[in-house]
Amino acid sequence: MLVWSGVALAGGKDNATQWQALKPAQQAILAPLAAQWNTLPPAQRERLLAVEARYPTMAPEARQRFQARLKNWASLTKAERIKARENYKKLKKLPPAQRAAIKRRWEIKQQASEPMKPSMPSPPIPPKGAPSPS
Amino acid sequence: MNEHDFSKKLVTLLDTDVNNISDKVALDLRAARHSAVAHAVSRQSSGVGRSGNLLHRHSWFSQHRTAVIGAVLIAVLLSVLGVWQMLPQPADDQAEIDAALLTDDLPVHAYLDNHFTQWLKNPSSEQ
Numbered sequence: 001m002l003v004w005s006g007v008a009l010a011g012g013k014d015n016a017t018q019w020q021a022l023k024p025a026q027q028a029i030l031a032p033l034a035a036q037w038n039t040l041p042p043a044q045r046e047r048l049l050a051v052e053a054r055y056p057t058m059a060p061e062a063r064q065r066f067q068a069r070l071k072n073w074a075s076l077t078k079a080e081r082i083k084a085r086e087n088y089k090k091l092k093k094l095p096p097a098q099r100a101a102i103k104r105r106w107e108i109k110q111q112a113s114e115p116m117k118p119s120m121p122s123p124p125i126p127p128k129g130a131p132s133p134s
Numbered sequence: 135m136n137e138h139d140f141s142k143k144l145v146t147l148l149d150t151d152v153n154n155i156s157d158k159v160a161l162d163l164r165a166a167r168h169s170a171v172a173h174a175v176s177r178q179s180s181g182v183g184r185s186g187n188l189l190h191r192h193s194w195f196s197q198h199r200t201a202v203i204g205a206v207l208i209a210v211l212l213s214v215l216g217v218w219q220m221l222p223q224p225a226d227d228q229a230e231i232d233a234a235l236l237t238d239d240l241p242v243h244a245y246l247d248n249h250f251t252q253w254l255k256n257p258s259s260e261q
Binding site for chain 1 (some may be wrong): 226228229230231232233234235236237238239241242243244245246247249251253254257258
């Protein structure tokens with residue numbers, strides 16, 4: 001009886017977080033996940049809904065970031081999400097100067113890993129047999 | 135001679151000897167008796183000291199009972215707080231962190247980067 005009611009409760013929660021059961025406003029915010037939403041585990045959907053509930057309080061720039069990162073975030077493994085949260089908490093615990101230094105290091109690393117952009121357009125390669133300019 | 139007659143004769147002899155005891159032997163016996171009594175008194179008084187110490191401890195606890203109970207309660211409270219901090223966080227806090235991660239000025243993949251993790255472990259080290 002207890003097991004049955006537990007299963008029924010879980011099933012009810014599962015149905016309540018199905019894409020078609022969401023409010024239009026929720027669907028609009030979570031639109032980047034529309035295609036994969038029903039395939040996500042119910043616990044993850046609940047959590048994303050809890051995060052989505054904070055959307056109205058976000059600044060316009062934060063809203064853009066939120067929607068841009070949503071799909072990538074949902075595709076991470078559980079272990080990756082845990083690691084990201086732990087590192088986020090560790091960063092927030094650091095003094096502002098150390099936090100800024102780590103962010104600077106990250107930016108430098110990102111710039112170094114980006115492909116070099118040519119400052120001037122490279123000259124067109126002359127066809128074979130054509131006289132070389134001199 | 136049976137046993138009863140023998141003891142009667144022995145008691146008579148001993149009584150006769152006590153009456154004929156020399157002054158020196160009487161003084162030695164007296165000194166020995168005083169010494170034995172003094173020893174017995176000192177043992178008794180040390181026993182009283184121990185019980186007195188116990189009484190003192192008991193009265194100390196009575197006087198500081200509130201402080202002792204308070205200290206125990208604080209220790210229990212701190213232990214409970216420690217255990218509570220180690221438990222998984224409520225879903226609300228986790229959602230707060232997820233929302234912050236998704237809107238942070240650093241991208242999510244920064245927090246998954248191994249170098250980034252190392253920098254967090256040694257924030258003051260320059261690589």
